Amino acid sequence: MSDIRKVGVIGAGVMGASIAAHVANAGVPVLLLDIPAKQGPRSAIAQDAVTRLLKADPAPFMSRAAAKFVSTGNIEDDFGGLSECDWIIEAIVERLDVKQDLYRRLEELRKRGSVVSSNTSTIQLADLTKGLPERFAEDFLITHFFNPPRYMRLLEIVAGAQTRPQALAAISRFADISLGKTVVLCKDRPGFIANRLGAYWLQTAVTEAIEAGLDVEDVDAILGKPMGVPKTGVFGLIDLVGLDLMPHVAASLAAALPQADPFHAANRPVPLVGRLIAEGYTGRKGKGGFYRLNREGGEKIKEAIDLRRGVYRASRKAEVEAISAGGGKLKPLLEHDSVHGRYAWRVIGATLSYAAALVGDAADDVAAIDEAMRLGYNWRFGPFELIDQLGAGWFAAKLESSGLPVPEILRVAGGRPFYRVEHGRRQRLGRDGAYRDLARPDGVLMLADIKLSREPVIKNGSAALWDIGDGVACFEFTSKMNSLDPDTLDLLMRSVHEVAKNFKALVIYNEGQNFSVGANLGLALFAANIAMWSELENLVSQGQTVYRMLKYAPFPVVGAPSGMALGGGCEILLHCDAVQAHAETYVGLVEVGVGLIPGWGGCKEMLQRWASLGRLPKGPMPPIARVFEIVGTATVAKSAAEAKELLFLRPGDGITMNRDRLLADAKAKALTLADNYAPPQPIVLNLPGPSAATALKMAADSFFRTGKATAHDLVVSAALARVLSGGETDVMLESDEDRLLRLERDSFMRLVRDPASLARVEHMLETGKPLRN
Known part of the structure; x- marks a missing residue:
């Protein structure tokens, strides 16, 4: 358990408010204070800062729900609230006299063992603590965040000659594990490093x-x-x-x-x-x-x-x-x-x-x-x-x-x-001319380190399988941008057999900038341009088969994404038993942006999640409409927390704040699941059929009439509506996984033959932006 259970931030400017938001992202209560406002509510400055944070882009909060962990006030009426805080961060004007006056007030009320730090980037620690009580100097640090605090991983920390080692250790560990920071210890020099x-x-x-x-x-x-x-x-x-x-x-x-x-x-x-x-x-x-x-x-x-x-x-x-x-x-x-x-x-x-x-x-x-x-x-x-x-x-x-x-x-x-x-x-x-090992913090496991002393279990040009110890294997994408191609799927299939024979569990993880941007569109466009329709259909079938093998494998599979997990990269996560996601994971089924629909089981998995978790009114239509909205607008969750809200991640999936700790956390989750593991039960859904598809198409038509959807958007949304409604069925009949996958595959193949969809694919490859045709 962390020693830091409540944080105070003084100064609701850009940095102070953003630091408070990131503490809230960790699920830790934070009190944000500023000077009393001259007009209106006395705590308006801090309150307005939170309002601005909720509107900012890029978003300082990982989800709007995180904002509830921030309480606001002013340094006259609410200063006493800092006595409950374990860490008090000062982020006020860069004036030594103003800072020291504040520190003297803090020293009168802060609780024993609490840590005070300054976010200064220009004033040295020795100057900040000069003339202040010894007890204050023992609990004081400089913690220099980089802007924006949510996204910049560096935290420079300066400890003084009098700073207690326990204070430094407590803040370093909290910053590492709860805030996801890489802590770099600096000397007390101007500008630090x-x-x-x-x-x-x-x-x-x-x-x-x-x-x-x-x-x-x-x-x-x-x-x-x-x-x-x-x-x-x-x-x-x-x-x-x-x-x-x-x-x-x-x-x-x-x-x-x-x-x-x-x-x-x-x-x-x-x-x-x-x-x-x-x-x-x-x-x-x-x-x-x-x-x-x-x-x-x-x-x-x-x-x-x-x-x-x-x-x-x-x-x-x-x-x-x-x-x-x-x-x-x-x-x-x-x-x-x-x-x-x-x-x-x-x-x-x-x-x-x-x-x-x-x-x-x-x-x-x-x-x-x-x-x-x-x-x-x-x-x-x-x-x-x-x-x-x-x-x-x-x-x-x-x-x-x-x-x-x-x-x-x-x-x-x-x-x-x-x-x-x-x-x-x-x-x-080192400075003495001797070489020393680069030590990782306790609890950090990096695939890059494993590669220095081991060879992959199996590999090809697009992927590799690694033994990461304790009976757990790690499947790694290695293609450009970790896009998925037939070689990736082939090695994943071979890996399922290998893990079943020789391992307890599988983690899907890599240390690239992105987990996976989805299927290799360049290969798909090439095949379409020379009318290799059977090859394209084989690729869709191959993905469906391999992902289903993952889902029903005799061992647990844990996805461990960071960065973008889009399209087929999202679908592989949907087929895992569990996900341990880095907090900065951006997940979505984005195929409609290139004129296609998810073809590797993404529709059926999202339908099953929204139908089974009881978040919506009863009946077959609400989950269908919700998935139609999410997939049909190519919604991308902009954090792991948002991914949970959209059910790209399950409520019980884990979130790791520090990217360097992701593999260790995913491995631990996989080992926990391996005890008495049993594969999930197959999906069976009761879907309404053509009546639901008609309702969804009417909704899309309304967007077209108001100019929010294009002509080809209607074609794509009609194909998606047919899949989500179950095709030619009715609510009294059961739709199993085979039926839903066949619907996905057939709809995908019809769309990929459409010149308007191919124009979208080509435009995306050339410009990186969607074509609105």
Whole structure:
């Protein structure tokens, strides 16, 4: 049981309110306070903050139901409520005097053993606790969340010399297990790790780009894919977080860092940024920033600022010779003798060198710095992983030849990599030149670690089966975006036989960005274009057969999704005995978006769930109508909590907040189910037939008449209505699984032959967006 049973958050601004929302996502009561309002209800500031959170996109709450865990108040009338809290988070203005006045008030009423922390990103802990009682310093931490708190996994924690180890352990464990955070322990230094290095990277990138007269699109390409940085690049990222934040962070670091720090050389004035902010161009939250959408004349034209002239022009696709010549690889880019190659070295070389100089200052551990940048700035690789790609010896030599200092940790490395695998364990290089194992927190099981010391039980080009110990096997998708193809289904069928002979249970899991985006549409379109209808029907039949084998296997099957689980990826979860889902799992049957319907048992499984769980009025029509609505609108649950509300997940399915703990939790669930396991009973439903289909089609017609549905939407919805109503049957007859699967298959095949559906499939593959035809 967690030591944290109630949390207080002081400050209902963007960060404070969002932190409170995420605590509520964990099902923990939270008291959100702000100053009394000058007009209206005295607690209006905190109350209005929760109202805004419920309307925000992306949503800070994982479900609207989570908001009930937040109570609001003000720091005059409701301050006493903080005496019940085990953790009190301060997220107020970045002024030391104001914070310390608040801490003194807290010290008078907080209960013994409660922890107080600040979400500051600019003030050091030693300054925050200076002059305060020893008892307060013992229970004080800095807990630096990243925005938005629900989605950003990094939590930087700073403990002081007086901080109790128990206080640090309690908050770290709660943040890990209940909030899903990866905790990185930082030293008490300005900017800690991620913002100190991230601000240096951004500042260097912007100033060097302006001085070199480069275009923003080229810069974002140079500092994008080769570095493993999100497609926003640098200028897109600054627009996302806000241009007005950039000078504030830079000024804070400049005031706090010692004069010898390299940040000062990078922190050169950027008049263009000041002008944009003054004109209201503060990024996406304003009129635009380095990029903007020009809506003049009723059109939406993406424009980019010309860094040389300071005026907007139509944005263009980047075509950088240095990247194309190097195949998008980092080292060839940095070696390329061109304006773009030299720019890349000035920015990337300086950034990686600065990261190396932070070892021993911001953190003692290279892995902590890498983790902070991967999770705080969404880099695919941390700076030391990037140095390993280049070669530590090459990088040190390049610094020397460029007249730049070589940080001590690079000299310690002596050309050796910062990471290596030894005896099946990943190790990192320490400041003393010795390698040490990278330790996972207790209770974490990663497939990536298992792969270092084991070979798969069976595998092919699209999937693999792994032994994860204790009699549990793990089935992993390995295709692009974990899409499902005949090879995936073939190995899944072979895996069912293998697990039945040699294992107790099966977990379906992978560590890709997405669990599965569904069937491989490219293969389906290719087969349709050359009229290979029998092959397409075989694929549908194969999926139905394999998924049914999973459902009735003589062992428990636990799905463990994270990220998107769409279409066939959702259907595989619907056929599992149980699901242990990462909290950030986005589930849906989205086939109507490409002019098709679920064909691998998704319709029958959703019908069975809505008919059997008693959430709707009695009778055959309410569950049919509800599933028609969910599937017919391609509804996607935007969290595991929402997936439960839509019955993509069952009420008893588990939710894991920390992505790194998902496999261990799913394995534990599978082992629990394995005791005295018996497969489920087959589905039998009494469906109304044509009368229900007519009612559903009338509902779709009303949407068409009001312009909310297209002509082909009516064709697709009619096919879906026929499946859900049971085809040619009536409520007195039983519809078994074979009948429902046949209806799915027949309707799918009729739609896939329709040119309008094929146009939707092709458009989705080309643009990633649905075609409204």
